[in-house]
Amino acid sequence: MKPSALPSPTATGRPALEVEGLRVDLHTPSGTVRAVDGVGFGVHKGRTLALLGESGCGKSMTALSIAGLLDPVAEVTGGSVRVSGTELVGLGRAERRKLAGPVLSIVFQDALAALNPVQPVGRQLAEPFRIHRGLSRRQAAEKAVELMTRVGIPEPRLRARSYPHQFSGGMRQRLLIAMAVALDPDVLIADEPTTALDVTVQAQIMRLLRDLQTERDMALVLITHDLAVVARHADDVVVMYAGNVVEAGPVREVFSRPRHPYTRALLDSVPEHAVRGRPLPAVPGSPPELSAVPSGCVFQARCPLADDRCARERPALEPVGASRSAACHFSEELDRG
Amino acid sequence: MASFLRKRIISSAIPLVFVVLGVFCLARLTGNPVDLYLPLSATPEQRAEFSAAHGFDDSVPVQLWDYLGNAARLDFGVSLRTGEPADAMVLEAFPVTLQLAGMTMLLAVLGALLVGSLAAYRPQSAVDRLAGLLSMTAASIPDFWFAIMGVLVFGVALDWLPTSGTLGGPEVWVLPLATLLIRPFGVLVQVVRGSMVGALSAPYVKVARSKGADATRVVFGHALRNAITPVLTVAGDLAVGLVNGAVVVETVFGWPGIGKLMIDSILQRDFAVLQAAVLLTAVTIFALNILVDVCHALIDPRVRQAVPA
DSSP: OOOOOOOOTTSOSOOSEEEEEEEEEEEETTEEEEEEEEEEEEEOTTOEEEEEOOTTSSHHHHHHHHHTOOOTTEEEEEEEEEETTEEOTTOOHHHHHHHBTTTEEEEOSOHHHHSOTTSOHHHHHHHHIIIIIOOOHHHHHHHHHHHHHHTTOSSHHHHTTSOGGGSOHHHHHHHHHHHHHTTOOSEEEEESTTTTSOHHHHHHHHHHHHHHHHHHTOEEEEEESOHHHHHHHOSEEEEEETTEEEEEEEHHHHHHSOSSHHHHHHHHTSGGGOOTTSOOOOOSSOOOOGGGOOSSOTTGGGOTTOOHHHHHOOOOOEEOSSSOEEOOTTHHHHHHO | OHHHHHHHHHHHHHHHHHHHHHHHHHHHHTOOHHHHHSOTTOOHHHHHHHHHHHTTTSOHHHHHHHHHHHHHTTOOOBOTTTOSBHHHHHHHHHHHHHHHHHHHHHHHHHHHHHHHHHHHHSTTSHHHHHHHHHHHHHHHSOHHHHHHHHIIIIIIISOOSOSSOSOSSTHHHHHHHHHHHHHHHHHHHHHHHHHHHHHHTSHHHHHHHHTTOOHHIIIIIIIHHHHHHHHHHHHHHHHHHHHHHTHHHHHHHTOOSHHHHHHHHHHTTOHHHHHHHHHHHHHHHHHHHHHHHHHHHHHOHHHHHHSOO
């Protein structure tokens, strides 16, 4: 089992969310492939961890398996997920449902699809209170209005009767966030919460998430491919590639001195480094198909440093410095160069 | 909603006129009633007198004009066979069909929602496979064959159920209902399943699960209302088929419904009754279609909003 990448030394006590050696297999018609291969990290209350990676790297799959919302074709085949001390892997359906909302919650990216189109939003926001607190319809509706007020929906009492399509994208995302924090969960997972929004709205939504996190002392897992979001909002970052963690550590340190060539390539591809009239810098090639992940290092095909050893031997995620880890045979060299 | 209804009613009235015209002309292609109602030995004078009495001596356009004029005053003529007003005969037969069709659709929709949802909850499970096999079989069995086999087995061989008629207890309903039910049920199970599988894999269902909703709440609280729109459309279509095509069942089981009345009227060249029956059926079908549209609007707020105020 690979070592857990974090906890960070700045926080004390047990992390609210601890993931260790998580493995997820996808059963496809053409065979079983491993979508998540030994992912581990920990997040303390009040802190934000970013799961960073490109599409298909397994970051959303990791989020869904933590939340217990995997599609039937996907299966957690190993590892451990503990939320506030409770082991979730292997937990029965009914037990898990009890935790879904009051302990662990998730915000999805496409709020239009994530809200039920034929139900007034007030009713959807009231649902957590109906399910877990056993409140009456009236009481729950009142709670929903409070939530809408908190996340900044104008005229909440009136708007509670509106349907999702009658809101703007930003307002819909606010509603979705309100629903997720309704019962003050210990851990909130936000799966690309701002991807579908324009930049000014993105900033407002991130601020809202951050305020709610502070106010309710939640551990926040931010799933994203946006380096700027990570830099601005996360304390720690876990960089994923082809289902593996390639580097992890405090954002400031990882971004200033990446110890994995993939992290470095990602940082170099930020358009701010671009020169006018020249092609935008990009990581050459594309990630391996999940069915054809090489036996050695997962990044070898796109890595400028790759040699024979990388083809033979997969580098383990090893500690590099006090609170960081990287999975590269050349992490020492990277630090010097 | 009111303007939506008004619009739909007006746009239905135009095809209705064509239905009336079509039936009027087609009925007259079936032959001259004079040949059927008078003996072969009738003199030309007697034939002329019969024609004049029933208005068959006028040209078709004149007959049509008279018919439309009378129909506008809700006078649909009298039956050649019985001399009764055509509309009275039709209105007497119609509730029989409506009862049968209504009961059938109620059972078919409720049954299909249950079986289809169960099948969709775990695709490829044993329940799903069984439901697939059953519904495919049900949708494929010819109703006349099923009706005759039903009579043969349960009516004749086992003698459990009456073979025809509407007199008696609830047992008279069993065979006609089963015959009418089997195809709509089979078709609807498939539609519900398909539509439900789609709804259950939608993101809002994941969100509902992330709130700790159990299976009942997920299926009936969230997915069903989203999945039901295509089911309604198909159910509406099937209901139209029932109102129209209860002919086989009414004939086999001797139920005096509108299907039987229509067939008899065609065979007897009872134009007035045929026209009245077709007109009422057509109005019912248009009403059903409007009802389906109204239901869509009630179920889906997006449809409601798309309707211009």
